[in-house]
Amino acid sequence: MTGPIHIPKGERGKIRVFAINRPVPEILSALETMSKPDLARDLLANASLDTATAEIFPVADLVGVGLAGYLADGYAVDEAQIAPDRARLEALxxxxxxxxxxxxxxEEVTLTPGADLTLIGTYSEFEPVTDLPPLTADSAQPYTGAPGVTPPAPARGPAGSAMAVMAVIAALALLVWWLFA
Incomplete structure (x- = not known):
């Protein structure tokens, strides 16, 4: 069982892993009658959540990788975040x-999951470094391209006039056929 879980307003990039404390046959039966997002909302006891991206799966599907490896490799969660919970993750x-x-x-949300869920851990997704030094090269400055360059005019050849001549010949041929047919 997990106590109330406070989600602050504007939270981004967090992953919460819960153990589902229901027997496997009961979960399989629930998944036959409802979608995974619906089951996730039911387990979290909050019908207003958008759980379209929530994942529900058996840990046995991660043979050879494990749940800790899935978080580290699949979501780039730092190993230092996983280390305190590694034993719990591997025992699930x-x-x-x-x-x-x-x-x-x-939105700010307080989750009050019942006995069906146990929070194992909350982890931060990988965020790329966004604090980059400013670009100082002349070519990186705005409006440094060649000013006032007009593109060259497309080449004009005999193809355009040949099409016009063909159209006139076709029209004359249709006229002659119509007159003598």
Whole structure:
């Protein structure tokens, strides 16, 4: 069981991993009657969430990779974040629920999942470095291209006039055929 989970307004880039504490046959039965997003909303006890990106799957599907490896390799979660929970992640069996920040739509939310879920951990998705030094090269400055260059006019050849001549000949041939037919 997990206590209330506070999601701050504007949260981005977080991944929450929950163990589903229902028997596997019960989860399989639920998945036959409802979609994964619907089951995720049911498990989280919040019908207003957009759980279209939530994942529900058996840990057994990750044989050879493991849940820790799935988070590290699939979502570029830093190994240092995973390390404190590695034993718990590796010990899980049955089904897991993975919920991403986009499910909350940037709104402040308090989740109160029942006995069906246990929060294993919250991890940050990889974010590329955006603090780059300014570009100082002359070619990187705006409006440094060649000013006032007009593109060359397309080549004109005999093809245009040949088409006109062919059209006139075709029209005359149709006229002659119509007159003598």
């Amino acid at each position: 069996d049955g089904y897991v629920l993975i919920v991403f920040s986009d499910s909350f739509g940037g």
